[in-house]
Amino acid sequence: MSTAQTRRRFLTALSLAGAASLLGAPPLQSAEGRLETTTVRLVRFPGICIAPQYVAEEFLRGEGFTEIRYVDAGAAADLSVLVGRGDADFTLDFAAKAIQVIGNGGAVTLLGGVHVGCWELLANDEIHSVADLKGRRVGM
Numbered sequence: 001m002s003t004a005q006t007r008r009r010f011l012t013a014l015s016l017a018g019a020a021s022l023l024g025a026p027p028l029q030s031a032e033g034r035l036e037t038t039t040v041r042l043v044r045f046p047g048i049c050i051a052p053q054y055v056a057e058e059f060l061r062g063e064g065f066t067e068i069r070y071v072d073a074g075a076a077a078d079l080s081v082l083v084g085r086g087d088a089d090f091t092l093d094f095a096a097k098a099i100q101v102i103g104n105g106g107a108v109t110l111l112g113g114v115h116v117g118c119w120e121l122l123a124n125d126e127i128h129s130v131a132d133l134k135g136r137r138v139g140m
Contacts, residue, residue: 007048017055035064043079043091044070050079050092084108 040060042053057068071088073079079091080098084106101108127133 010048014051014055038065039067039069040065041069041071041087041089043073043077043082043088045073045077045079045091046075053090053092080108081106 043050060068071082073082073088073091078097078101079093080101082088083091083098084101084104086107095110098108098110123133127136
């Protein structure tokens with residue numbers, strides 16, 4: 001039986017991960033030599049969707065990044081466009097948006113797992129998977 005992911009469960013898990021980092025774990029050691037660049041610019045966005053970037057700061061420092069900057073995107077920003085224009089180095093975004101930016105000539109490299117998604121499907125008892133939606137109307 002799977003349990004639905006709720007905002008409360010997500011924030012609890014995130015808080016536990018943050019608390020674990022305060023317990024004095026030894027600093028992370030980089031597996032390779034010095035980095036070519038030690039500065040990285042991440043997008044700051046007021047949505048919870050990109051929260052993993054904020055948690056990743058300690059890991060980035062462990063890999064050798066010494067200057068981690070946040071580029072303020074604002075609530076209505078198109079995150080992949082900021083990366084495509086060169087205003088930021090990394091962000092989390094929907095793959096379709098990143099592909100659009102690439103199609104318009106933006107310099108974007110997709111690493112993988114670009115966006116875990118914030119979608120939840122609510123349906124009647126006849127719907128058990130996304131495939132069951134074929135030929136039906138869906139409201140968003």
